[in-house]
Amino acid sequence: MDVFEAIRESGITARQAAERCGIKINRNGMAVCPFHKDKNPSMKIDSRYYCFGCGEKGDAIDFVARFYGLGKKEAAVQIASDFGIIFEEKRGRKPPPERKRRLSPEQRFERAEKKCFRVLSDYLCCLREWKEKYAPDTAEEEWNPLFCEALEKKDYIEYLLDILLYAPLSERVELVAGYGEEALKIERRLEQLTAGTEGGIGKDNGENGESGESGTGRADITAGSMV
Ligand SMILES: [Zn+2]
Known part of the structure; x- marks a missing residue:
């Protein structure tokens, strides 16, 4: 299982990832969007996120990638490490046993x-x-x-x-x-x-x-x- 599959399977939501980034999410599941100059919470965050102000949207990996300026793979690896998700590196086929x-x-x-x-x-x-x-x-x-x-x-x-x-x-x-x-x-x-x-x-x-x-x-x- 590669890191993307591992995260998908773990069910980590955009909300969990955003909270981990320090984003405060209110009772309505709304947050101040970190991706544009947002005054009122215009981002809806649950399993995915969507900003009614700037139109940013995506899943947990997209959020972390955008928030930290990472590539998707790096973001996925970071989430895996933050949440203790175990995955296997996929580098082509496994070499045959010696x-x-x-x-x-x-x-x-x-x-x-x-x-x-x-x-x-x-x-x-x-x-x-x-x-x-x-x-x-x-x-x-x-x-x-x-x-x-x-x-x-x-x-x-x-x-x-x-x-x-x-x-x-x-x-x-x-x-x-x-x-x-x-x-x-x-x-x-x-x-x-x-x-x-x-x-x-x-x-x-x-x-x-x-x-x-x-x-x-x-x-x-x-x-x-x-x-
Ligand atoms: Zn926004």
């Missing part, structure tokens, strides 16, 4: 798996880069934490990616379910790194994801655990 909620478990897993794979690949790229870039030049030099991380994690991430690529479904499901949260953490961290908060890695890392997917990461990844 498709991802209707995905089958298999599709959800596929998405989660894809995402997990993408994140781990990005991460592996970083690890490889860090291993080169932050390798200490001298034996005495203190190791860069990113270099340490590369040493520590690179093989493991390669192993996980191998599973995603080659292992049978059951193992992949297990991995995605078990590693999904961790993958999300990695993704966030890589995003922060590429955003430059810690600096130090190339811009190409972590930017090759499909756009529009990042916001749904949690749902996609954790969907794996529902398989």
